[in-house]
Amino acid sequence: MLAFIIRRLLQSVVVMLTVSLIAFTLFRFVGDPINQMVGIETTAEERAQLREQLGLNDSVPVQFSRFVANAARLNFGNSYQFKTPVIDLIKDRFPATMELAFASALFALLVGIPMGVYTAIDRYAILSNVFLSISLIGISLPTFLIGILLIFLFPVTLGVLPSFGRGEVVRLGFWSTGFLTASGLKALVLPAITLGLFQMTLIMRLVRGEMMEVLRADYIKFARARGLSNRAINFGHALKNTLVPVMTITGLQLGSIIAFALITESVFQWPGMGLLFLKAVQNVDIPIMSAYLLLVAFIFVTINLIVDMLYAVVDPRIRIDTKVA
Amino acid sequence: MKNLKTAFFAAAIALATFAPPAQAATFRLAFQGDLKSLDPYSLNETFTHGMLGNVYEGLTKRDKELKIIPGLAERWEVAEPTRWRFHLRKGVKFQNGEDFTADDVVFSADRARKPASDVKTRLPADVKVVKVDDHTVDFILSSPNPILHYEWDTWYILSKKWAEANGSAEPQPGAGQQQSYAALNANGTGPFVITEHQAGVKTIFKPNPKWWGKPEHNFEEVIFTTISNDATRVAALLSGDIDWADPIPLQDVERINASANAQVLQGPELRTIFLGFDQYRDELKYSNVKGKNPFKDVRVRKAFYLAIDENAIADKVMRKAATPSALMISPLLFPLSKDFPRPKADPAEAKKLLTEAGYPNGFEVTMDCPNDRYVNDEAICQAVTAMLARVGIKINLLAQPKAKYFAKILVSGGYDTSFYLLGWTPGSFDSWNILANMYRCRDEKGVGGNNNVGNYCKPQIEEMTNKILVESDTAKRDQLIKTAYDITQNQDWAYIPLHQQALAWGVSKKVKVVQRADNQILFYWFRKE
Numbered sequence: 001m002l003a004f005i006i007r008r009l010l011q012s013v014v015v016m017l018t019v020s021l022i023a024f025t026l027f028r029f030v031g032d033p034i035n036q037m038v039g040i041e042t043t044a045e046e047r048a049q050l051r052e053q054l055g056l057n058d059s060v061p062v063q064f065s066r067f068v069a070n071a072a073r074l075n076f077g078n079s080y081q082f083k084t085p086v087i088d089l090i091k092d093r094f095p096a097t098m099e100l101a102f103a104s105a106l107f108a109l110l111v112g113i114p115m116g117v118y119t120a121i122d123r124y125a126i127l128s129n130v131f132l133s134i135s136l137i138g139i140s141l142p143t144f145l146i147g148i149l150l151i152f153l154f155p156v157t158l159g160v161l162p163s164f165g166r167g168e169v170v171r172l173g174f175w176s177t178g179f180l181t182a183s184g185l186k187a188l189v190l191p192a193i194t195l196g197l198f199q200m201t202l203i204m205r206l207v208r209g210e211m212m213e214v215l216r217a218d219y220i221k222f223a224r225a226r227g228l229s230n231r232a233i234n235f236g237h238a239l240k241n242t243l244v245p246v247m248t249i250t251g252l253q254l255g256s257i258i259a260f261a262l263i264t265e266s267v268f269q270w271p272g273m274g275l276l277f278l279k280a281v282q283n284v285d286i287p288i289m290s291a292y293l294l295l296v297a298f299i300f301v302t303i304n305l306i307v308d309m310l311y312a313v314v315d316p317r318i319r320i321d322t323k324v325a
Numbered sequence: 326m327k328n329l330k331t332a333f334f335a336a337a338i339a340l341a342t343f344a345p346p347a348q349a350a351t352f353r354l355a356f357q358g359d360l361k362s363l364d365p366y367s368l369n370e371t372f373t374h375g376m377l378g379n380v381y382e383g384l385t386k387r388d389k390e391l392k393i394i395p396g397l398a399e400r401w402e403v404a405e406p407t408r409w410r411f412h413l414r415k416g417v418k419f420q421n422g423e424d425f426t427a428d429d430v431v432f433s434a435d436r437a438r439k440p441a442s443d444v445k446t447r448l449p450a451d452v453k454v455v456k457v458d459d460h461t462v463d464f465i466l467s468s469p470n471p472i473l474h475y476e477w478d479t480w481y482i483l484s485k486k487w488a489e490a491n492g493s494a495e496p497q498p499g500a501g502q503q504q505s506y507a508a509l510n511a512n513g514t515g516p517f518v519i520t521e522h523q524a525g526v527k528t529i530f531k532p533n534p535k536w537w538g539k540p541e542h543n544f545e546e547v548i549f550t551t552i553s554n555d556a557t558r559v560a561a562l563l564s565g566d567i568d569w570a571d572p573i574p575l576q577d578v579e580r581i582n583a584s585a586n587a588q589v590l591q592g593p594e595l596r597t598i599f600l601g602f603d604q605y606r607d608e609l610k611y612s613n614v615k616g617k618n619p620f621k622d623v624r625v626r627k628a629f630y631l632a633i634d635e636n637a638i639a640d641k642v643m644r645k646a647a648t649p650s651a652l653m654i655s656p657l658l659f660p661l662s663k664d665f666p667r668p669k670a671d672p673a674e675a676k677k678l679l680t681e682a683g684y685p686n687g688f689e690v691t692m693d694c695p696n697d698r699y700v701n702d703e704a705i706c707q708a709v710t711a712m713l714a715r716v717g718i719k720i721n722l723l724a725q726p727k728a729k730y731f732a733k734i735l736v737s738g739g740y741d742t743s744f745y746l747l748g749w750t751p752g753s754f755d756s757w758n759i760l761a762n763m764y765r766c767r768d769e770k771g772v773g774g775n776n777n778v779g780n781y782c783k784p785q786i787e788e789m790t791n792k793i794l795v796e797s798d799t800a801k802r803d804q805l806i807k808t809a810y811d812i813t814q815n816q817d818w819a820y821i822p823l824h825q826q827a828l829a830w831g832v833s834k835k836v837k838v839v840q841r842a843d844n845q846i847l848f849y850w851f852r853k854e
Binding site: 032036041043078081151155268282 | 355361362370445497505523526550552554557563565566697731732735752762771775776
């Protein structure tokens with residue numbers, strides 16, 4: 001197990017270096033940061049001076065190694081536009097993204113699993129068809145469109161729920177939370193649904209498929225023959241055995257929820273990291289972009305690592321394999 | 326239990342009765358961009374200046390019609406052509422309680438000219454700022470300058486003690502690693518104080534009880550948020566989550582006006598949108614004409630001008646939210662603009678001119694265009710492409726995001742363009758700024774007319790520009806400017822001015838606002854019912 005973890009950690013470092021290298025090469029093509037930092041009347045000499053100060057005249061390998069050396073010490077430099085350390089900005093935005101991701105994952109699980117179970121058991125009920133149609137919407141409509149539709153339905157037409165932002169937040173040390181205020185919770189509803197709809201659909205379809213598979217299995221037939229109640233069979237035996245793949249998918253999807261929250265965040269002006277990144281791209285704010293990409297790579301790598309380790313915990317066969325290896 | 330409930334109810338009612346009357350209001354506003362820094366010297370940008378103008382003040386101010394009025398200086402006089410004396414307002418305090426004195430003005434003048442400052446153009450580099458006494462300051466110039474104070478409404482005065490005590494004696498240099506105190510905190514003399522600032526998220530303003538002026542607003546709190554997504558900004562306005570939004574996309578104007586909560590306030594803006602030509606390279610970089618530069622021929626420039634139907638652009642592309650312009654300056658900023666009617670589009674004449682110039686079948690050229698900078702910028706370029714096609718000119722349109730566009734066509738990209746669309750607002754609200762930036766010759770490094778991308782260059786105009794800078798007689802000066810415009814526009818067809826785009830503010834029906842043509846958001850003039 002220890003060897004396994006160490007091997008995975010080494011792989012993770014390679015992945016992160018690769019991500020940052022690719023990101024860094026891409027930055028050459030996003031435009032000139034100087035133009036976004038100064039007004040249009042600034043002279044050529046001043047611009048050249050600023051380029052020199054920022055080290056933009058150095059070669060890519062020099063810039064990259066400097067970046068990696070600093071990043072290893074968690075120093076990502078100052079944001080070009082905000083003139084404040086990037087690490088502070090990200091720390092500030094991190095809770096917003098995490099809470100949104102958490103709420104939408106929760107929504108996806110709490111709604112997706114029961115819907116999946118229901119549609120698997122009562123396959124021909126009208127409600128099942130309704131659920132399946134909704135899931136089709138969730139799979140096929142792009143996130144930003146769902147967000148805009150929800151905004152026009154709830155805040156604009158019905159006058160309920162806020163159309164943007166995070167509401168009032170409470171500061172708990174370094175963490176700012178919207179879970180403790182009414183306006184914060186209200187503000188969370190629409191973005192969480194928007195972001196979680198796709199995952200919910202995925203989980204529902206997954207649970208449905210797995211359930212239908214499992215319900216045909218022999219041990220379910222034996223259970224029925226033994227005269228167990230439907231509830232005990234469906235939830236005690238069938239559902240339990242469908243949860244392994246669900247867990248995998250949820251774990252992996254959590255990473256993409258965090259990483260792809262940026263679309264939802266920009267539609268709802270949710271003050272998270274994704275929005276910060278999007279604005280940074282528009283303004284060629286290289287320090288923010290590189291720090292964000294690195295962070296996302298880190299989150300993905302960590303989640304994958306945890307999922308892999310959980311496998312080993314849940315599934316004894318994997319554990320035995322690694323021992324042999 | 327029942328008693329408890331009754332008591333509770335009674336308490337609630339009592340509370341409700343004693344709540345303060347709903348006179349003072351919270352004003353919520355949203356803009357597409359961020360309030361990036363609270364340091365008034367770190368970014369020379371209208372939006373930043375406007376927002377900070379609610380907190381900081383300059384020696385002068387501009388009123389609702391953009392006229393220069395006293396600010397932190399009560400009055401001033403030009404003692405000699407090269408020596409201006411400013412008498413400072415007495416009894417003014419900074420928000421942290423310090424007195425405002427001449428030392429702060431001297432300090433701010435130095436700070437504004439520090440290397441990392443982006444507002445260096447506010448003061449001539451060699452002006453000497455001398456403290457006469459605590460409330461009098463002299464500005465000693467090396468040559469007369471009648472427009473010395475034209476941009477001082479956005480040269481904000483900082484407290485010397487406060488800035489020095491907090492390590493902000495200089496604006497934050499671009500490459501610094503440390504936190505800049507002045508970028509995150511404000512200490513002005515103005516009508517509002519900033520109580521909370523989360524860069525890129527939210528900024529909260531509260532009235533300054535110590536302000537020397539008499540407030541016109543009735544706000545107890547102003548909350549600024551960035552909403553960058555157009556659809557979300559419009560939705561937030563329609564749902565009443567915000568009271569003010571800018572900008573409003575043209576296609577949403579009618580829908581907002583039809584709604585119960587809000588309306589769109591359109592007014593002329595100062596920025597002129599125009600087209601420019603590369604007039605200095607011996608061969609165009611992006612054209613099928615080899616060995617020569619067709620834009621050096623005045624007939625070709627005139628043909629381009631006449632081929633483009635600006636009225637159609639203003640009507641159709643801009644949905645009437647634009648005023649066609651004959652000059653590179655807004656008519657609001659130059660009194661003699663009325664003497665310059667805009668020549669009508671005339672494709673037949675354009676075709677004739679092109680034939681005379683030796684291009685009977687037209688030619689091909691690439692046009693650079695931003696697609697996220699000005700109102701409908703890319704659509705304007707597409708319309709221009711279609712109109713030029715009628716006279717045989719084939720435009721290859723290269724529309725890009727502003728970050729890439731500006732990097733290509735401005736000095737940092739080596740003025741890498743043959744034909745381009747740009748917008749310009751003269752920061753000083755004065756023609757000299759236009760002449761100096763757009764019509765003065767420049768070298769490859771941009772020394773001279775830094776934003777004269779196509780390098781239109783004529784010694785005669787150079788001389789006139791220098792004369793205009795020092796001429797103090799207004800009538801004479803205006804005549805000089807008029808002559809300069811006559812030469813550059815009517816004889817040389819140096820640029821194709823298109824229009825001044827309109828401002829489009831989305832405003833809640835509960836709010837009364839003052840919309841100034843420079844698009845500064847000064848909410849101390851606003852009121853909410």
